Amino acid sequence: MQIPPTARAFRRRCLSIDRFRVADARLSRAPRMTFILVALVAASLVFAAAAFAAISTYHNGGMVSGQIESTCCFYSRDFNRVYRPGGYVFQLGYSADGQTISWAAPNTWDNPFVDQRNATSAIAFCNNYSSYFVTPVTCQTTVP
């Protein structure tokens, strides 16, 4: 079928507009995708940093026999743990009222030793229950 010259020109213009639209859409989609991707990466990095910040070290150094270390404040805790050389009895505990300490199972040979029980609002404790001076000792718990 013969297309009149005016109609052919009109069709060519429409096609070129369509091509421009497709190209334009591609151009605007690419930076958006980049932005979303970058935002996701940034969010995951921030989340990782936040997870790191949630661990609080409340003692780092040696501990004499019977020495008890604790955190300052009442917070909800995911766990309480101690890193120390194996062979020395250590206890971990929480106090919800600031008066009584509820100790976890005493442990001698695990390093680290982790009390996985959580606490809603408590001070965390770390106790060298052995008869020896032990070094190094790191007591840690979580903070919100």
Add this chain to the structure above:
Amino acid sequence: MFRRVSERRILKLSMLVTVIATIGAGAGIGMGAVLRPEKSLVTPPPVPVNDIGTVSAFDGTPSAEERAIARHAKVQEDMAAITAGTEVVPDELLPGDRVGPVRVPLAHLGDADRAIWMYRTTRGKVCYGLVDFTAGCVQQLPVAQVVSPAAGDPGDGGGTIVWGFARDNVRSVNIIVNGEPQPAVVGRNAFFYQASSTAARISAVVATTAGGARVTLPVTLAEATAEQ
């Protein structure tokens, strides 16, 4: 025109965010390296020790149930509690990274349907935990000691729990409750017992080896104390 400028802005903004995030993460990692102390004097064990030896819990391949338990969010959280945020911990006390699959020597334990998970580390340790109770890593035990028990109140209303790691040659474990031996559940390199209440008087763990030797280990139960 407006759209192109806006796109450039978005690109610039996203690049800025990436740079800030990278610097932040780098600084965090760098601070960890700075904060980690140099090699320090480590108190040696007070008694002669030897390696825990062969751990048959790692033999074969994990079953579908083991894999499902290992993937459970609670188990993942418990395992993360072993190694997360250790930047200030002296290097010689760190357990190393996990190698190989997570094994589950015992499952469906006690009132709260707990499980025991276990994995090896790059530093030759075995890390293990009882879900919602305690966890740790072990490499050595006293020469004659065949089990490493932990006992206490689970804090969820259930009875006192006694559980722990067992060397490969352990065949049975009894818990002395109110003066009477009560059998513990024994799996590969792990055992578990839960009393009917926290009032039960638990005094010892008696392990019997493949050679028939009986090893008794006194159990110290934690008690609530007044803050000093």
